Amino acid sequence: MEHGYELLKACTNFFADFIIFSLLALYLCRLHLSPYRFKKDPVVKKSLKVFVKTYGCQMNERDSEMILSQLQCTGYELTDNEKIADVVILNTCSVREQAEIKALGKSGYLARKKRTNPNFKIGIVGCMAENLGEKLFKLNGAIDFVVGPKRLHELANVIEGNGPNLCIGDPEVRCPTHGFGRKLGKNQCSAFLSIMQGCNMRCSYCIVPKTRGIEQYRPMQDIVEEAKFLAENGIREITLLGQIVNNYGGRLMPMVDGKTPFVQLLEHLNALPWIERIRYMSPHPKNFSDDLILAHKNLPKLCPSVHLPIQSGSDRILAAMKRPYTREKILEIVEKLRSAVPDVGISTDIIVGYPGETEEDFEETVSLFDAVKFNMAFIFKYSPRAGTKSADLIDNVGDGEKERRNQILLQRVQETSSYYHRKFLGKTVEVLIEGHAKRGEDTMFGWTSNHCKVLVKASENNIGRIVPIRIDGFATTILSGTLVDSY
């Protein structure tokens, strides 16, 4: 009997240990395996406060989110007040010289803080870090560390001094696009979701392939998992990011039922509950295939809004830029899109004053503008970037002439944008309310699915909701309206 009791006790202990061990193992596995394992705020271990300032594109904004999340997880305190920060990280852009000058100027201004706070650190990360590398230490001796976009996952170590203070070039493991978990803002309802990194094109003017390297695609399942995580945490709108987002999968992922990997991904995301809107940027005209146009027609969550960078309306300049399409192709895409999705909002990027751009070339761009009627355009004056093919050409269109061309296109786009916005007067549109507008506590801002910004007087409860708004006012780039009925 006593023996039986001993046996029972041993068995009970064994099972209790087994259960505790299994639970512990499961917990550790979850900690280790989940890509979002840092979603809970960690205990603050370090006394340093970090501030990150972001320049440039949406990719950089997403990278900055990853940086903040990584540093918080390694015990740094984050601050959105630059004045009280002990570490200021400038996440920089190199696309135009002006962007680099601005960030360098800022680093010079920050250097003065070292006099009063000897522990103060300045870091340059992102594209300018990759582009200028070691030169940055010479340009500003107060810079403490320089980390390129492919090595941002090494940042916490670098700040701590556990490694070189210059981290550029290709690492063995490239910084993962999903980063180190996500820290979503209070009431955040829209989020960027990076699906790939790098670019395999070699547009003659562009520094990005040098700074961000060749294309790398995230597995489709990982992207879908991250979208599910975002949806479960209040996100209603996702914007897929990639340098050429519609080249997702490249030749490495197969076509299925005649659909490109990018469209397959859109279909998976469209099926997710809670996600109500899907956007993407930026696509390349070269990859703007018919299945994507059809997806705009068939996938209800895919927003009727496309940012399609065309760069020029002159076939001669497009060829010189090594952009493999013609103005005819642009007109064809626009026509197909508009017949598939009436009211689709189309915006673009243009470079004026590319080397050798004649008045006739520029007129071609103006006439393409007139034909397409973009509802928004970002116009850039050509800026030679060392290390790109066009940097060897003579930058022969003077600053004055670049400015003149810039103004002409700006004027055109203001007209077409007003025309586009005016069409909404008196109509009721669905708006995802994102937050407080700058102009007052009781005014909220949000976006229509075709990417028009709308101001409305409404309560905070509407943030994160798609609400009907009757449009009763418009300006060049903005609409205003009144909440309809019960809202």
Ligand code: 5AD
């Ligand atoms: N000069 C001017 N604009 C440029 N862009 C890219 N490189 C340059 C350059 N060297 C513009 C392109 C691109 C946008 C992000 O920046 O229009 O689409």
Ligand code: SF4
């Ligand atoms: Fe630069 Fe051209 Fe790649 Fe766009 S497609 S990132 S412009 S090289």
